[in-house]
Every structure is written in C-alpha cells, then in structure tokens.
Amino acid sequence: MLATRPRFAFTDVDHTLLRVSTLHHFGEYFFETTRRGEVLAAHRTRMQRLAETGVDRATLNESYYQLWSDIPVHEVDVAAVTWHEQLRAAGLYRTSVLTRLRGLRAEGVETVLVSGSFRACLRPIERELDCAAVLCTELDERDGVFTGTVRRSLIGPAKRSEVEAFVAGYPGHDLAGDFGFGDHISDVPVLESVGHPAVIPVDPALESVARERGWEVLRDDER
Template sequence: MPDTPRRLVFSDVDETLISGKSLFDFLDFYFAARHGTDGALHAAGTRRRIAALVAGGAPREVGNRAYYEAWRGERLDVVTAWGTEWFAQRSATPGFYVPATRTALSEHREAGDRVVLVSGSFPAVVDPVAADIGACHVLCTRPEARDGILTGAVAGEPCIGEGKRRVVRELAEGYPDIDLADCYGYGDHPSDLPMLAEVGHPVVVGGSAELLAAIPGARVLPVGAVV
C-alpha cells in the first residue's frame, strides 16, 4: 500500500459491509455463552428496551448508549476475546459479507485508496472485520472501561449519525493532501447520511429510498447474492 493514498474510502459496517447487525448478534452470542440462561434473558431484555426507545421516537444515539449500558461489569479483555471468536464463527458462514460492498472495498484498496470502517458498533467486533478486509482505520463507538472493566458508559460520543460526520472530518484532517470531494462513502441507513454527505462519491448499499431522496446522485449497490 502506498504511503500517500489517493483517496479515503469510508464504509459503514452493519448491513453495508456485513449482512447482519453485529451489535445485537454479538450481544446474544456473548451473554448466552458467558452467562447461560441469565445472560440470554439479559440480552433479550436489552433488545426490548432499545426497541421500545426506538418505537418511542428516541434518536438512534440514545439507543446506542442504552446498548452499551448492557455491558456494565464485563471485562474488556474477555469481551474482546469473544469478539474474535464471534467473528471466526460468523465469517465462516456464507452470507456474512455483502458481496458488492466487499468487492468494491477490495478494488479501492488495489487502486491505492485507504479503507476506513465507520460504525456505531465497538472494537470487539469491528476490529476483526477491519483486519480481514484490510481497513487502515476503525472509527467506532468506544465503551468506557476502568481498570479493565466496562462501566456501561460510552467514551466520548457514539459514532452514530452526526457522530459519523465528526469522526470523518477529524480523520480527514490528518490527510491534508486528500480532498473529501474525491473520497467515497458507503452506507445503507439514513443515519449514515451525515457521513455520506461529507464525501464527493456517496454510495447507497441496498437502495434506501430515504437516502436516495437526500442524495439523488448517489450510486447504488445491490445487496446481491451471498459470498
């Protein structure tokens, strides 16, 4: 990879690069495996709480914070290790990646672009994905830890909505020779709009009508067949 990349390529993760929702899948995976029936009930209760918040009109950022509250008291190193195991199992299953996006990001890397994953999910699950596809940067929500124990709070702001715009701009400042107007962004949900609006080449994965209405000139990538 060249020292000076041609462009930055920003990609959402859940339902853009991978077909599922990593946050909830890992929640179920971890708590059932680590804490048995009580853990499974805890994960289910967390899902219901977040669903109720969303149904009540709460911003997605609020739901994101509620998600991380569920991890209070867990050891960060253990969660990270289970994230690696989660990825090993899930990525071995056909359909884990959205093929069109994975192919597009691979082509960007071969062309000398630098791939950046931008996600409301957290390093335990995003880092293994980033390593697998050769991403250079991970911009994501980071849960707070004290003495290696997760507090249930978020360090800084969630990487959701306007948070994605902020981290994209911050990273771009470290690449003064690159103009965001020349860069690409991949997303599937209206919450990705602030990120997509920062780049000159937005790509909508799956054809969200709301995103396309906001960015009528965006390229569309189909979800496509499994890979």
C-alpha cells in the same frame, strides 16, 4: 518525487459492509454462548420499553451499551474472534461491498470503518480488511471491565465530524477523491462529503436521495 496522497473508502458496517447489525448479532452471540441469557432478555425488555417512548437513535445507541456493564474487556475480545469466524462462514459480508473495497485497495484506496458499533466487535473486521482506521463508538473501561458508559458516541452527524477530524491529519487532503458506502438516511452527511458515494438499497429514504443526486447504488444478490 512527491508522495502520493492517500485516498480512503469510508465504510459503514451494519447493513452496509455486513448484512446484520454487529451490536445485535454479536450481543446475542456473546450473551448466549457465555450463558448470560437472562441479562440479554432483561436488556431486550428495557430497550423495547425505551423505544416505545419515541427516543432518538443516539439515545437508543447509548442506552444499548448498558448491556456491557461489568463485562470483562478481554472476554469480549476473545469472543469477537470466534463470532467473526462464524459470521464470515455464514456469508454475512455483502459481496458487492467487499468486492468493491478489495478492488479499491488494489488501486491504493484504504478502507476506514465508520460505525456506531464498538471497537471490540469491529476489531476482527478491521483485521479482515486490513483497514487504515476504525472510527467508532468508544466505551468507558475501568480495571479491564466495561462500565456500560459511552465515552464517545458515533451516530448520525457525529460520523461526518469524525471523518473530517480524521482527514485533518493529512494536510491538504481532498475528500473529493474519497469513497463512501452507507445504507441509512443518517449516512447522508458522510456520503455527501466524499466524491464517490455509493448506497446499499436497504433504506428507501436513502435510496431516494441516491436517485435524486445520481449516487451509485450497489445491489447485492438476494439471500
């Protein structure tokens, strides 16, 4: 008897699965609760000045991670668990996406998170959804401490490359049977690579593409 080939739901996290950006929401939680507010304030000023220069999203993403320089990895892992409990209690998961993913899981479709965020704050979400994998930005560590350097960034086109590399581990896998969920125009490369793309209408540019291509638009209750 032939084994059933796996199917996947490649799911963006920030503003798609969740109503917030994990980078900013968790960052604020961590640095405030650990009494490092001055580090966060200096970071905000630096990022604002950088944004005003007009640099691209990939550069901003890599610059963001300087915030975590010299922070112990274990401390971040522990804080992420409590942060996620509060996030879940506050109803910050998008009901439409969460319900769809759980329904797909019942049909044998496994969730794969695809995010420019980093593994420490994605790990509780991974456990919550019992994900098959997490494709994300990877940070450099030394002696159990984050260095503030990005080892691998997962922004824009890099997401599709990572998805293709992931399914390459399943010989004969056909992305036409897979699902994709995104909220930003930068998610188009992944969404157009799968057979069942769905869009959260947050970005007008992406919503326009969805209408033109006949992609599903998942609307959630307003909050």
